[in-house]
Amino acid sequence: MRISVQDAPFDLGQEAETFAAGSTADGAVVTFTGVVRDIAGGLDAMEIEHYPGMTESAIRKIAEEAQARWNLGDVLVIHRFGRLAPGERIMMVATAARHRKDAFEAAEYLMDYLKSRAPFWKKEITSAGTEWVAAKDEDEEALSRW
Template sequence: MTVRVQEQTFDLGAEVQAFTLGRDDAGAVVSFTGIVRNTPDGDLERMEMEHYPGMTENALKGIEAEAMKRWNLKDCLIIHRYGTLRPGDLIMMVATASPHRGDAFEAAMFLMDYLKSRAPFWKKEFTTDGAEWVAAKDEDEDALTKW
């Protein structure tokens, strides 16, 4: 299990490759990547991702430990960035490895649903109109009930 919280970007291909290669205990690797989406008007200049150092790492490790308990996983990885991000930038990724694909897909969904509303990150969007904190969505909170 690995958690990395970092300001700098990451090499998506290299991360998935390193996570996948050299293992013979898992038949399936699933990865998910979050990228900064522009506004419908295309006027997003940047996004500031704030976090709570210390609690962030612990919350993500806790979410990984819960996933390892619930599914037959051989490994999982969460990378999440903070700081200044621009449209198209990588924000975060998760990867899961399991003997069969069902567990890998489900655990990846679980990691995403939990880290969206249980890991202490906050997004502020800066557009040509000004700056605004991104509000949490009810559907993100509701997504947790299915687990």
């Protein structure tokens, strides 16, 4: 398991390749990458804040819960912080399992819980000013299936 909260960009291809090469016992590797969206066409940047130590611990707990629930060989979570422009990668989740169902479900679980429970604070910066991103009902509703 590797959890990384970092300000530096990551190489998606290299991270996926390294992760997939980590185990020959797993027949399924699922990856997901989140990208900063420019929803209204006016986003200059998104600033992401977190509390070092606390954030990594919370993500590790979520990842350990996924490992306990599904038969996973490995888990990778990368989440960035700092100032990010539209189109930049914000996070990556990868799961490896013997079978695809476990890998897919665990990846979805991690994404849902990271979106709503990981201690990150996001601020959108536009030409009109800045605004903190509020929690969304649909993100909370997504947790109900787990």
